[in-house]
Amino acid sequence: MKILLVHAHPEARSLNGSLKQFMRERLVQAGHEVQVSDLYAMQWKATLAADDFAHLEPGAPFDPIADSQRAFEAGTQREEVAAEQAKLLWADTVIFQFPLWWYTMPAILKGWVDRVYAYGFAYGVGEHSDRHWGDRFGQGVMAGKRAMLVVTTGGWASHYSARGINGPMDDLLFPIHHGILYYPGFEVLPPYVVYRTGKVDAAAYARITEELGRRLDTLATTEPIPFRPQNAGDYEIPALTLRGDIAPGEAGFAVHAAPAGRNSG
Amino acid sequence: MKILLVHAHPEARSLNGSLKQFMRERLVQAGHEVQVSDLYAMQWKATLAADDFAHLEPGAPFDPIADSQRAFEAGTQREEVAAEQAKLLWADTVIFQFPLWWYTMPAILKGWVDRVYAYGFAYGVGEHSDRHWGDRFGQGVMAGKRAMLVVTTGGWASHYSARGINGPMDDLLFPIHHGILYYPGFEVLPPYVVYRTGKVDAAAYARITEELGRRLDTLATTEPIPFRPQNAGDYEIPALTLRGDIAPGEAGFAVHAAPAGRNSG
Numbered sequence: 001m002k003i004l005l006v007h008a009h010p011e012a013r014s015l016n017g018s019l020k021q022f023m024r025e026r027l028v029q030a031g032h033e034v035q036v037s038d039l040y041a042m043q044w045k046a047t048l049a050a051d052d053f054a055h056l057e058p059g060a061p062f063d064p065i066a067d068s069q070r071a072f073e074a075g076t077q078r079e080e081v082a083a084e085q086a087k088l089l090w091a092d093t094v095i096f097q098f099p100l101w102w103y104t105m106p107a108i109l110k111g112w113v114d115r116v117y118a119y120g121f122a123y124g125v126g127e128h129s130d131r132h133w134g135d136r137f138g139q140g141v142m143a144g145k146r147a148m149l150v151v152t153t154g155g156w157a158s159h160y161s162a163r164g165i166n167g168p169m170d171d172l173l174f175p176i177h178h179g180i181l182y183y184p185g186f187e188v189l190p191p192y193v194v195y196r197t198g199k200v201d202a203a204a205y206a207r208i209t210e211e212l213g214r215r216l217d218t219l220a221t222t223e224p225i226p227f228r229p230q231n232a233g234d235y236e237i238p239a240l241t242l243r244g245d246i247a248p249g250e251a252g253f254a255v256h257a258a259p260a261g262r263n264s265g
Numbered sequence: 266m267k268i269l270l271v272h273a274h275p276e277a278r279s280l281n282g283s284l285k286q287f288m289r290e291r292l293v294q295a296g297h298e299v300q301v302s303d304l305y306a307m308q309w310k311a312t313l314a315a316d317d318f319a320h321l322e323p324g325a326p327f328d329p330i331a332d333s334q335r336a337f338e339a340g341t342q343r344e345e346v347a348a349e350q351a352k353l354l355w356a357d358t359v360i361f362q363f364p365l366w367w368y369t370m371p372a373i374l375k376g377w378v379d380r381v382y383a384y385g386f387a388y389g390v391g392e393h394s395d396r397h398w399g400d401r402f403g404q405g406v407m408a409g410k411r412a413m414l415v416v417t418t419g420g421w422a423s424h425y426s427a428r429g430i431n432g433p434m435d436d437l438l439f440p441i442h443h444g445i446l447y448y449p450g451f452e453v454l455p456p457y458v459v460y461r462t463g464k465v466d467a468a469a470y471a472r473i474t475e476e477l478g479r480r481l482d483t484l485a486t487t488e489p490i491p492f493r494p495q496n497a498g499d500y501e502i503p504a505l506t507l508r509g510d511i512a513p514g515e516a517g518f519a520v521h522a523a524p525a526g527r528n529s530g
Contacts, residue, residue, distance in 0.1 A: 010314050011327045046311035046372045049275050062276045064364075065419075099329075103444035104369060107311045107379050111372030137430060154330075158504040162516035165402060165495055165505040171518055172440055174432060179368035230430055239423040240430040251427035252517060253436055 001220065002033045004091035008098040008109035010040045015197050015205075016099055016152055022209050023095065023150070026216050035087055039108045044080070046111025052078050069119035077118065084116040088142065093219050094186070096176075097150040099197070103172050113180055122184040133237050137178075138229030140185030146219065147186040149173060150212065152194040160195070169193055174253040178227055187224035189215075226258040266485065267298045269356035273363040273374035275305045280462050280470075281364055281417055287474050288360065288415070291481050300352055304373045310345070311376025317343050334384035342383065349381040353407065358484050359451070361441075362415040364462070368437050378445055387449040398502050402443075403494030405450030411484065412451040414438060415477065417459040425460070434458055439518040443492055452489035454480075491523040 005023060009016035020036070027034045037044075050062035053071050071077045077085075088094065098105050105113075117123065122142075126135030135141075151173070153160070160169040169191075177188045192215050194200070194208055215222070228234040234243055247255045270288060274281035285301070292299045302309075315327035318336050336342045342350075353359065363370050370378075382388065387407075391400030400406075416438070418425070425434040434456075442453045457480050459465070459473055480487070493499045499508055512520045 010329065013326045014328075040312075040314065044312075046376060047305075047309075048366075048371065049305065061278045063279075064275065064366075101313075101329075102375075102378050102382065103440040104375070106313065107372045107376030110367075110369070110375045111311060113367050114372050117367065156503070156505070158506055161506060163507040163520060165500055165507070165521065166444065167439060167518045167521070168516065171436065172444075175368040175437055175440075179431065179437075235430055238421070240421070241423055241426060242428040242430070251433065252519075253432045254517075255428060256430065256432070 001092040002090055003027050003035075003219070004087050004094045005034065005036045006039065006094065006096045006109070006112065007036060008039045008096075008106050008112075012041075015194070015200055016097065018205070019150065019152075019194075019208070019212065020097060022212070023097070023216060026213055030217065035090070037084060037087060037112075039112060042080075044108055044112060045115070046108045048111065048114040052081070052115060054078075065119050065124075069124060072118040072120040078115075081115050081118070084112065085118070085121055088116070088145075091145060093146045093148070095148050095150060098152075100151050100153040100172075103166065105176065117180075117184070125184075128238075130237055132231045133235075133240060134230075135185070136183050136230060138182065138185065138227065139231060140183065142181075143185035145186055146189055146224065147181045148189040148215070148219070149176065149191040151191055152197045154197050155195060157195045160193075171253050177225060178253070178256060182225075182227045188227065189219070189222045189224055228256055228258055266357040267355055268292050268300075268484070269352050269359045270299065270301045271304065271359065271361045271374070271377065272301060273304045273361075273371050273377075277306075280459070280465055281362065283470075284415065284417075284459075284473070284477065285362060287477070288362070288481060291478055295482065300355070302349060302352060302377075304377060307345075309373055309377060310380070311373045313376065313379040317346065317380060319343075330384050330389075334389060337383040337385040343380075346380050346383070349377065350383070350386055353381070353410075356410060358411045358413070360413050360415060363417075365416055365418040365437075368431065370441065382445075382449070390449075393503075395502055397496045398505060400450070401448050401495060403447065403450065403492065404496060405448065407446075408450035410451050411454055411489065412446045413454040413480070413484070414441065414456040415459075416456055417462045419462050420460060422460045425458075436518050442490060443518070443521060447490075447492045453492065454484070454487045454489055493521055493523055 007020045011017055024034055024036060050056055053067045054076050055070060098109050125140055128134055155166060158164050159166045162168050173191055181188045192212055234246055236243060242255050272285045276282055289299055289301060315321055318332045319341050320335060363374050390405055393399055420431060423429050424431045427433050438456055446453045457477055499511055501508060507520050
């Protein structure tokens with residue numbers, strides 16, 4: 001397979017840096033083609049701003065959506081943005097690796113999303129009608145590709161459990177899994193999460209690389225999270241609320257994944 | 266009151282820019298002292314990186330936590346970081362205003378959190394024992410201050426409703442409300458959210474400013490979200506799971522706020 005690893009940690013001599021190296025080597029040894037976008041090493045510009053758009057006259061009002069669309073369609077995006085889009089189109093599978101900072105991704109990776117996910121590329125794709133509300137949530141440019149998060153945190157697994165004070169990890173990651181990855185069409189694999197990073201000794205590191213290695217070995221066969229496609233009948237359009245007879249009485253993030261073996265779509 | 270407005274939109278001539286101006290004027294007219302951190306106008310550096318820390322020798326390994334602590338304690342943080350911390354200490358109330366980009370804040374604001382929330386300032390505060398797990402979630406440097414989000418999105422309210430495809434807005438904002446604001450001690454007011462920003466005509470703008478104006482007029486008296494304090498008996502320590510007899514059988518973000526009038530703490 002062709003695998004893109006998007007890595008967002010500032011220090012190569014860190015747990016995350018070691019895991020980046022481990023993943024690259026494991027994937028290459030398994031015969032995959034691997035590209036790595038090491039955002040800190042690339043000095044990735046995190047802030048989506050008017051200076052991303054060469055077509056803007058000095059002093060002209062900047063519209064993040066309209067100017068993104070114009071530059072994408074005209075081929076005038078900044079080179080590094082177009083290069084990341086090309087890597088996404090090249091890849092069969094994309095792995096995003098980052099430490100959880102304040103319960104979500106570091107700013108540098110959020111800025112990769114803000115800038116690379118152009119209008120016409122990751123959103124604003126497809127027709128809108130009373131049966132179809134854009135190619136998104138299960139459709140889109142990334143359809144047929146897989147994505148997976150590899151996340152580290154200093155907190156304990158219990159702190160991120162169903163009743164843990166931080167909130168459940170699956171819920172904290174839902175806006176990324178569903179809103180950033182499933183939205184443009186990726187199938188989203190369950191994440192691999194390392195807890196208590198401050199306590200990773202040699203034995204723990206051996207366990208982590210064994211577990212993570214298995215996940216890398218099974219990228220092509222692991223069952224994705226069964227998110228419900230937007231345009232296949234599960235949602236009312238244009239309200240985009242889940243149909244009343246599906247998971248009746250339930251609410252929240254969890255209703256957007258079908259229970260195993262009971263996909264209504 | 267002393268009010269800090271942290272604003273994260275790239276264009277002053279936008280709905281968000283107009284609302285920033287409206288808020289500043291409304292608050293000043295009401296007799297408050299107001300400071301604005303307009304992150305795009307300040308060209309805020311979004312990426313927490315080794316170059317934030319003057320004490321680091323060239324080539325020395327960078328540890329985001331340890332180096333943050335060292336710089337905070339030694340007073341060698343970058344000037345713009347210390348200035349934002351001083352504004353937070355000055356303020357009674359902090360308003361964060363931003364467009365929802367990919368279901369969370371723009372990278373420039375996430376980078377404000379990543380950099381301003383230093384170890385010893387926003388985390389790593391207080392003792393750890395079997396009754397107290399740091400001054401956080403209801404305690405901390407921001408205790409006694411209030412915070413509120415003002416958020417805009419192009420999507421419809423129904424898309425963000427209990428069964429809407431994006432997930433409920435309250436759940437999307439929980440990692441910010443609870444994990445970024447309540448964590449260092451803020452009392453968190455319910456957010457003010459503008460939906461369908463692409464359809465805001467003069468009539469809608471009048472309604473929005475009337476509603477938002479009322480929210481600004483009642484900053485001091487609005488009931489905060491009743492998040493449960495970490496160290497007041499509701500949580501097992503150190504597992505930091507909600508005590509079994511509180512909201513038994515329930516799970517997810519919602520259990521961390523007490524039902525109105527039934528706070529067990």
